[in-house]
Amino acid sequence: MIQNIKNRIYTETKDNYNHYGEKVIKQRDLYLREWSPNNSKIAAAMKKGFNLKLKDNSNVLYVGCSSGTTLSHIADLVTKGDIVANDVSMESMVGLLSLLKIKKNIIPILSDFRVLPENTGLNKEKFDFVFQDVSQKDQADVFIELVKKFLNKGGQAAISLKTRSIDSSKSPKQVLVKESEKIRKAGLKILKTIDLEPFEKEHYFLEISF
Amino acid sequence: MNKESLQKQFVKDLNTYLSKNKDVINAVKALEVLNYLTIQSNSIFDYVYKWHSLEYPELYGSCSKDNSKYIKAVLESNKKDSIISGSLGPDAIESIKSLCNLFLDFEKNSKKLRTIIEKSAKTAYPNISTLLGPILATKFISQVGSLERLSKMPSSSLQLIGAESALFKHLKFGKKCPKYGFLYLHPIMQGLSNKQKGKLSRYFAGRIELAVRADMYTKNDISESLLKDLEKKKVEIKNSK
Numbered sequence: 001m002i003q004n005i006k007n008r009i010y011t012e013t014k015d016n017y018n019h020y021g022e023k024v025i026k027q028r029d030l031y032l033r034e035w036s037p038n039n040s041k042i043a044a045a046m047k048k049g050f051n052l053k054l055k056d057n058s059n060v061l062y063v064g065c066s067s068g069t070t071l072s073h074i075a076d077l078v079t080k081g082d083i084v085a086n087d088v089s090m091e092s093m094v095g096l097l098s099l100l101k102i103k104k105n106i107i108p109i110l111s112d113f114r115v116l117p118e119n120t121g122l123n124k125e126k127f128d129f130v131f132q133d134v135s136q137k138d139q140a141d142v143f144i145e146l147v148k149k150f151l152n153k154g155g156q157a158a159i160s161l162k163t164r165s166i167d168s169s170k171s172p173k174q175v176l177v178k179e180s181e182k183i184r185k186a187g188l189k190i191l192k193t194i195d196l197e198p199f200e201k202e203h204y205f206l207e208i209s210f
Numbered sequence: 211m212n213k214e215s216l217q218k219q220f221v222k223d224l225n226t227y228l229s230k231n232k233d234v235i236n237a238v239k240a241l242e243v244l245n246y247l248t249i250q251s252n253s254i255f256d257y258v259y260k261w262h263s264l265e266y267p268e269l270y271g272s273c274s275k276d277n278s279k280y281i282k283a284v285l286e287s288n289k290k291d292s293i294i295s296g297s298l299g300p301d302a303i304e305s306i307k308s309l310c311n312l313f314l315d316f317e318k319n320s321k322k323l324r325t326i327i328e329k330s331a332k333t334a335y336p337n338i339s340t341l342l343g344p345i346l347a348t349k350f351i352s353q354v355g356s357l358e359r360l361s362k363m364p365s366s367s368l369q370l371i372g373a374e375s376a377l378f379k380h381l382k383f384g385k386k387c388p389k390y391g392f393l394y395l396h397p398i399m400q401g402l403s404n405k406q407k408g409k410l411s412r413y414f415a416g417r418i419e420l421a422v423r424a425d426m427y428t429k430n431d432i433s434e435s436l437l438k439d440l441e442k443k444k445v446e447i448k449n450s451k
Contacts, residue, residue, distance in 0.1 A: 082213065090227050093220075100217075107216045110223040121216050169381045 009035040009043055011076040015102050019072040037199045040070040041133055041160045044199035050207060053156050057081045058128035061150055063113045067095030075103040088112050117145050126152045135162035140179045144186040147210055157208040164202050172202045233334035237327050238352040244323045251316040258309050265298050278317055281310045337421035340433040349392055361426040369415035406447050413443050
């Protein structure tokens with residue numbers, strides 16, 4: 001569950017742990033870990049009006065998990081379902097190892113996100129929430145492929161676009177228009193477009209359904 | 211979902227990745243530490259010199275301006291050596307000498323790091339390490355991320371590694387395009403005019419690309435023929451207008 005205390009977002013968990021130096025508050029038999037919008041793009045989007053529809057038994061696909069800052073909060077929310085986390089960088093995935101000991105439902109996959117649709121390990125899986133946070137040139141193209149293959153009916157998907165790594169010579173808004181047209185043409189619906197300004201520079205967060 | 215087998219696969223992947231790339235990882239990490247140590251030891255030297263030269267100003271000149279020689283001389287210097295020595299007091303001299311020991315410690319460590327870089331560069335990427343020298347070759351790899359990425363780059367991108375800020379100024383604001391990045395640090399680029407350096411660096415980048423691909427895929431040793439080509443090209447460029 002997500003709690004709002006004094007305009008700050010917290011996630012409830014039964015495990016007493018601290019993953020990356022965040023603030024932890026004790027509330028009876030629960031621990032509340034602060035989800036700062038400065039550290040996490042989902043939290044920043046939630047501050048600006050994004051509604052995260054996660055249940056405790058939903059399955060999650062998280063592409064570009066890095067060392068698991070946002071992932072740890074999603075693992076707090078999803079206690080019964082499985083979370084598949086993917087990244088290329090071995091160095092940052094090593095930071096995930098301490099989290100894996102606490103949250104047994106995380107399934108890490110070390111591979112390029114471009115080969116994930118053909119990955120034999122997740123052949124017939126479907127997910128209720130698909131999130132992609134990689135700063136690559138072709139991120140929107142691969143995201144369309146991922147959503148079409150892995151998202152459940154009625155599921156929620158989101159992408160964070162880093163416009164500077166898609167095209168550095170064009171303005172962020174031009175890049176956003178081009179990329180969202182690409183997504184619309186592929187048959188996906190864009191429900192919300194959020195500019196992540198004070199928290200992240202030149203980033204856009206798109207909520208998408210299929 | 212086959213949860214357990216996927217989780218086991220992850221640990222296996224990590225292990226294989228590490229054991230496969232251990233030479234490259236070691237070289238890159240050692241280079242990072244080496245850069246840090248050189249900066250720190252230079253600033254330590256600066257503080258020692260500024261402090262100790264107050265009472266013994268002629269010592270640096272007598273060591274022929276060699277930093278490590280100077281530090282050793284400071285450790286051995288006595289009160290009687292200079293005209294005004296002994297005026298700073300024993301406490302100051304003691305702390306200066308402990309700083310000197312720190313400097314020598316850093317120097318010893320950086321020597322070790324250099325041997326690590328040379329050793330692992332020779333086993334992991336012999337061709338570019340003979341073409342560029344082990345430290346410059348490792349600098350290229352640490353900038354790009356891995357040997358594989360470097361091998362998949364076009365040579366025109368490789369030519370500009372290390373000149374990213376100038377390149378993006380060119381793309382965004384229309385400033386002049388850079389002609390060379392880290393390649394400028396190689397001794398073969400010396401003795402040429404700027405225009406000639408641009409020409410040579412383009413050719414040089416092509417040769418490096420061949421060497422990287424040989425290291426990554428065929429594992430043949432082609433570095434000597436590439437070096438000969440490079441020197442021939444340099445003479446050619448120098449003689450042309």
